[in-house]
Amino acid sequence: MLIRRAPRFAASEITDPKLYLSRRELMAGAAALVLMPAPGGAATPKGQALTAARNAAFSLTEPPTKIDHATTYNNFYEFGVNKDDPSRLAHTLRPRPWTVQVDGLVHKPKTFDVDELIRLFPLEERVYSLRCVEAWSMVIPWIGFPLASLLKRVEPTGQGKFVEFTTLLDPTQFPAQKPGFFGYSSLDWPYVEGLRLDEALHPLTLLTVGMYGQVLPNPNGAPVRMVVPWKYGFKSAKSIVRIRLVSEQPKTSWEKAASQEYGFYSNVNPAVSHPRWSQADERRIGEFRRRATLPFNGYADQVASLYTGMDLKKFY
Numbered sequence: 001m002l003i004r005r006a007p008r009f010a011a012s013e014i015t016d017p018k019l020y021l022s023r024r025e026l027m028a029g030a031a032a033l034v035l036m037p038a039p040g041g042a043a044t045p046k047g048q049a050l051t052a053a054r055n056a057a058f059s060l061t062e063p064p065t066k067i068d069h070a071t072t073y074n075n076f077y078e079f080g081v082n083k084d085d086p087s088r089l090a091h092t093l094r095p096r097p098w099t100v101q102v103d104g105l106v107h108k109p110k111t112f113d114v115d116e117l118i119r120l121f122p123l124e125e126r127v128y129s130l131r132c133v134e135a136w137s138m139v140i141p142w143i144g145f146p147l148a149s150l151l152k153r154v155e156p157t158g159q160g161k162f163v164e165f166t167t168l169l170d171p172t173q174f175p176a177q178k179p180g181f182f183g184y185s186s187l188d189w190p191y192v193e194g195l196r197l198d199e200a201l202h203p204l205t206l207l208t209v210g211m212y213g214q215v216l217p218n219p220n221g222a223p224v225r226m227v228v229p230w231k232y233g234f235k236s237a238k239s240i241v242r243i244r245l246v247s248e249q250p251k252t253s254w255e256k257a258a259s260q261e262y263g264f265y266s267n268v269n270p271a272v273s274h275p276r277w278s279q280a281d282e283r284r285i286g287e288f289r290r291r292a293t294l295p296f297n298g299y300a301d302q303v304a305s306l307y308t309g310m311d312l313k314k315f316y
């Protein structure tokens, strides 16, 4: 396979401050009284209301993608490799009762019921864009709380350098985890993702339990998922059952599947092409035009300093 990582932008264009979503732009939302538009069409039938005040300082001011698009155009390989597989098949997922084991290199490991998480930590709504490595994106009003709040509660020992996220393994709920199902061999189950500890503790990193004013719909990773807005979408694992502090960099499902295509860091980077296609621009679902992809998906002001001194072409 031909592997190309030649930048399509000149370095000067990449660092053009106009391309960055400035802190000021992010803060603009704080001044304006932004009311959330009613979700396109009503809530999905199973959608139980879950509301939280919007954190305007951490929210885009762009209008959210229509909820019908956000719940029917999905990547959730546990249901198959096609975008419409999750909305067709995800009724088999049972999001209650559900627990999340938080353990590893922590002083107070604990298994939380998902409803306990919802009670324990103040929820916020944050409008983030999710940029898929397949060069499309959506703008979604997520509901959740900083992962840092949960990690602090279990008291990391100091030995942990990474956080590993594991999705449920259960072929009775996830058809593509059944040998023989089309898509079974697409990934090594269960789906595993990881972040460096400082990335996991970053205030933008959201443990997510809802969107569009309701609990997470099954196709979007009910009942609890990650949202890491400056990284490609696949870093945001869905339907999580375990969060573990570890000393070594976790081996992620996508690295195991194709390490030359999906690196551990996977920060949104218009200058580093996927080996088979460009990452320079993207299409918002619901729009026709393409727009330039921003470094770190627009969050460079907030997160670029995490990678000072790192060659992001090498650590893609």
Ligand SMILES: Nc1nc2c(c(=O)[nH]1)N[C@H]1C(S)=C(S)[C@@H](COP(=O)(O)O)O[C@H]1N2
Residues within 6 Å of the ligand: 070, 073, 074, 075, 076, 077, 078, 130, 131, 132, 133, 138, 167, 191, 219, 220, 221, 232, 233, 234, 235, 236, 237, 238, 239
């Ligand atoms: N467990 C699991 N998590 C996953 C995936 C998956 O296949 N399985 N797909 C990822 C990818 S590639 C993307 S783009 C986002 C999509 O999230 P959304 O469907 O809510 O937009 O989920 C990510 N999380």
Ligand SMILES: [Mo]
Residues within 6 Å of the ligand: 075, 131, 132, 133, 134, 232, 233, 234
């Ligand atoms: Mo993705």
